[in-house]
Amino acid sequence: MPGFRTTSRTSRPRRLARLAGLALTALLLPLTLAGPAAAGPGSGPTAIVSMGDSYISGEAGRWRGNSLTNSGSRDATDRAWTGTTYNPALVYGETAANGCHRSDSAEVRSATGTAQALINIACSGATTHNVFRAANGGQSFKGEAPQADQLAAIAASHDVKVIALSIGGNDLGFASIIEKCATDYIVWYSYCHDDQQALVDSRIDTVMRDVAKAVDEIRAVMSAAGYTTTSYRIVLQSYPSPIPRGSENRYAESGWSRVNTGGCPFWNKDSDWARDSLVPQLAGRLRAVAAAKGAQFMDLRDMLQGREVCATASRLVTAALPPSATTSEWARWIDSNETQGPVQESMHPNYYGQLAQGRCLALIHAKPTGDHSCRNTAGSGTSGMYLVPLT
Secondary structure, three states, X not given: OHHXXXXXXXXXXXXXXXXXXXXXXXXXXXXXXXXXXXXXXXXXXXXXXXXXXXXXXXXXOOEOOOEOOOOOOOOOOEOOEOOOOEOOHXXXXXXXXXXXXXXXOOOOOOOOOOOOEEEEOOOOOOOHHHOOOHHHOOOOEOOEOOHHHHHHHHHHHOEEEEEEEEOOHHHHOHHHHHHHHHHHHHHHOOOOHXXXXXXXXXXXXXXXXXXXXXXXXXXXHHHHOOOOOOOOEEEEEOOOOOOOOHHHEOOOOOXXXXXXXXXXXXXXXXXXXXXXXXXXXXXXXXXXXHHHOOOEEXXXXXXXXXXXXXXXXXXXXXXXXXXXXOOEOOEOOOOOOOOOOOHXXXXXXXXXXXXXXXXXXXXXXXXXXXXXXXXXXXOOOHHHOEEEEOO
């Protein structure tokens, strides 16, 4: 049967080739469908993520100290000066447009030497409800998805080691408190601390419950991404006081120097209340939330000590006294007329303050356990930040 032998000789190699091809395809198919190896806990680039509000997003990072000069570079304090005009995007990037104001000097961006990726999803003006997942009551803000939902994508593509969270101040009404105290100084010649303390006391329990929920939402996202509670840390931080005690203000309490020169229109009693009552009260409550939720706590109440707006240990920037981390203020003054920028930048850590915050975050990154206070060294630059264990 020569015909049979001829067919066999030609078809057998073809069948073997097809079988080999099918076997190779079967081996390669799982690799093709799986795609690149997924990142997440223990794999992918390490990351620190900052979440929350303006005190961690980088609001006011545009400014290196405060100057009375309203034109040009404003004595080199305005980092948005191009030489011919002002471009806030030089500092805030694309978030100059939506007002989230994530600066290039923001806390996490300044925590260099800690992780391969320094990721900032905080947004100026955010409340706890902008942190929650959308599926659990979270709300989009300034055109961006709730921050916990943004975190989910980051947790899947990176090995997240630390999540720094600053939240609660806007829920409590920080901006309105500052506005009320300034108005009482400028217009009504009356104190604000008594009625504002009552307002804070009426709100703070609800605010702390929502801060606790924000931590829970972060935990839920990380758990869904495969992280255990020991594979990453949440660092809940408090707020620094941007104004000094009355006795530490370099301008007289009476007159208009605190308004027109210093940008710190507050009575001494109101300043003392903010510095020694409101800020510590909030810090204490936030620390309690951190303890209840297994988070690490970083107390920033004293971070700006001596570097606050109008502090006696600091100075305004002038042509003769250029910006300096050792002499300039580390917080943005109140510019109620918006002659130098948006009023939302007022009363936030500025460029120097944010470098200091970044140093604090880097320091606590190296301390895997324990609660700490971060403070500055008088007469030193931002590298002089140090931690004090809280007992």
